Amino acid sequence: MKTNVIAVKNSGTGMEAALNEAERFAQYQYFNRQETLRVRLLAEEMMSFVTSIVGDFYAIFWVEGEGKEARLCLEADAKVDFDRREQLLELSTSGKNAAHRTFMGKLVGIFEYCMMSYDTSVKYGGDYADFMFDDVPNYGYERMWSLKAMRESLDGSEAGSGENAEKRDDLEKSIVASLADEVLVGVRSHKVQLIIKKTF
Numbered sequence: 728m729k730t731n732v733i734a735v736k737n738s739g740t741g742m743e744a745a746l747n748e749a750e751r752f753a754q755y756q757y758f759n760r761q762e763t764l765r766v767r768l769l770a771e772e773m774m775s776f777v778t779s780i781v782g783d784f785y786a787i788f789w790v791e792g793e794g795k796e797a798r799l800c801l802e803a804d805a806k807v808d809f810d811r812r813e814q815l816l817e818l819s820t821s822g823k824n825a826a827h828r829t830f831m832g833k834l835v836g837i838f839e840y841c842m843m844s845y846d847t848s849v850k851y852g853g854d855y856a857d858f859m860f861d862d863v864p865n866y867g868y869e870r871m872w873s874l875k876a877m878r879e880s881l882d883g884s885e886a887g888s889g890e891n892a893e894k895r896d897d898l899e900k901s902i903v904a905s906l907a908d909e910v911l912v913g914v915r916s917h918k919v920q921l922i923i924k925k926t927f
Contacts, residue, residue: 728755729791735777735801737784742774745788752790752797762927765906766790766797769923772831772903773799776921779835801921805842805914830901834921837872837912841919868913875909 730748735741749770753763770790777786786803878898881891898904909924 728752728793730789732787732789735774735786735788737778737780739778741788742777745774746770748788749790749799752792756792756795756797758795758797758927762795765925765927766799769797769799769903769906769925773801773921773923776831776835776838777801779832780839796924796926799923799925803838803842803919805917805919830897830904833897834903834910834912838919838921841870841872841912841914866911866913868911868915871911871913873909873911874904874907 730752733741733745733748735745746767749766750763753766758766773788777784784803786801789800790797791800792798877894881895881898903910903923907923907925909922911920911922911924913920913922
């Protein structure tokens with residue numbers, strides 16, 4: 728099943744309709760009450776993600792899946808002017824996006840950089856390039872970031888290293904990282920997608 732596609736903006740437009748579609752999907756798939764609440768919670772986190780993106784942001788949202796799997800999808804055009812983004816951030820006291828300190832905030836950073844041209848994102852991506860892969864045939868993405876790859880890398884690294892310890896802490900505190908089986912950010916044909924996967 729695939730729900731209706733809902734247009735959402737970081738101003739809040741379309742968000743209530745998006746949450747309703749997420750619940751409708753869960754009900755149509757005969758998810759129980761707890762499963763439905765978790766799908767709703769993941770959708771709420773995705774809408775919070777949308778409001779955190781700098782500038783005028785427009786995307787489309789839908790939920791799809793079969794059986795007990797839910798895939799929450801967000802898609803936007805890959806068109807962000809890096810200089811404009813930096814000008815907006817300079818308006819804040821710190822000159823940085825404070826939301827990027829959390830796991831979901833860092834995911835916003837990954838998504839924003841993926842919305843830029845390839846050359847620009849490589850030049851300015853910095854820490855957001857971690858766990859980014861080029862030319863991923865199984866997924867059809869030109870570039871892709873994966874939560875599962877991040878988890879596997881952290882599991883195989885030294886537990887005590889400062890940066891890795893911070894990343895683990897971010898994952899433990901994140902609702903999305905705790906609930907989701909996989910989170911993907913991918914670039915395909917000038918579109919950027921965020922997909923949150925959960926199988927119950």
